[in-house]
Amino acid sequence: MPKIVDAEARREAIADSVLAVIAREGLRAATLSSIAAESGLAVGSVRHYFAGHGELLTFAAEALVDRTTARLYAHLASLAAAGSADARRAAAVDMLCEVLPLDGVREIEAAVWLEFAVAARLSTELAHPIDILHDGLRALVTRIITAGAQSGRFRVGIDVDVEIARLHALVDGLVLHGVLASKTDAVALSRRVIETHLETLLAR
Template sequence: MPKIVDREARRRAVADAVFRIVARDGLEHASLRNIADEAGLVVGSVRHYFTGHGDMLIFAMDELAGRIDGRVRGHAARLLGAASDAGERRAATEELLAEFLPLDDVRHEEAVLWLAFTTAARTRPELRPRADELQQGMHELLTRILTEARRAGALAEGLEVDTEALRLSALLDGLALQAVLWPDTVTPEAMRRVLRQHLTSLTGRG
């Protein structure tokens, strides 16, 4: 009988090969041939599952975003469930936002990959729409968090939600970038401390 191949499982295996090469060697080395070798496939097999190199990278971006999104959704559910308890709400907010910081080996590799993809999107038109879409999704998430904080009376008077969402996004992106470039200086403890202080400043009670 012919061997039955799970198409989506094979596509995810190729995405994992993309991640390993990008994390180890950089996106410029993520050619179809290098990815095929990393995945233990021939180039023709990779082309069977993707329409081209750009399609493969877009799928990998979606896989990466999906992994982060799955964890974020869990924290979001806890945040909504803690609506009546200020302490629990603050802790749930911190843990949700921490998913975007390289606080452990898994999130550090994700940050490396995300920076590689989004930087490449500046000069690779096939990646730009997806990068823009994911950035917009991040802004909408932060806007919702801050809007809910305002509704619960946990946001300082006079703060403009859209501006604070941009400021919070810049903080998370900046911490992630510096932690990837200078991990010995920008440690998980330092990132936690900065995030906590920023959240406190948003309450106006620091």
């Protein structure tokens, strides 16, 4: 009997190969032939699941966004259930650290996100998923800053809009540094940077 292949699982596996090639060699190296080789498939097999190179890259970008967004929103339950100020702050830091390159999976995702973010300037297809990830992160940052200000945990008189922009820029900067800089102590240092930033906003 012919082997039954789960089409969606195969598409996800091919997307994994796209992300691996881009993280290792850059977006330009993500050709159909290199992706097929990474997947252990023939080019024709890849074409069976995707109409073309553009559709394949867009699907990989959307997979990256979906996976990252799912992890981010999974932390919202912990944030909502946190019973103390310290627990809420720890949950917020955990959530923001999800987008940082702090392990193998997130290193790949962060490197690919930067490649896609640059390419999205000139690609309508890639711009949409990257905008979703950007807007999603901003929405979570907005929730953290707004909740802290409204609950009285943050200093009276902070400019909420400025603090949202500052925290968002801080996280984006840590992503860039994590991809480009040495990984030595990156996990501990990145987390401490976010913790220290949030502590500067606390009411005394």
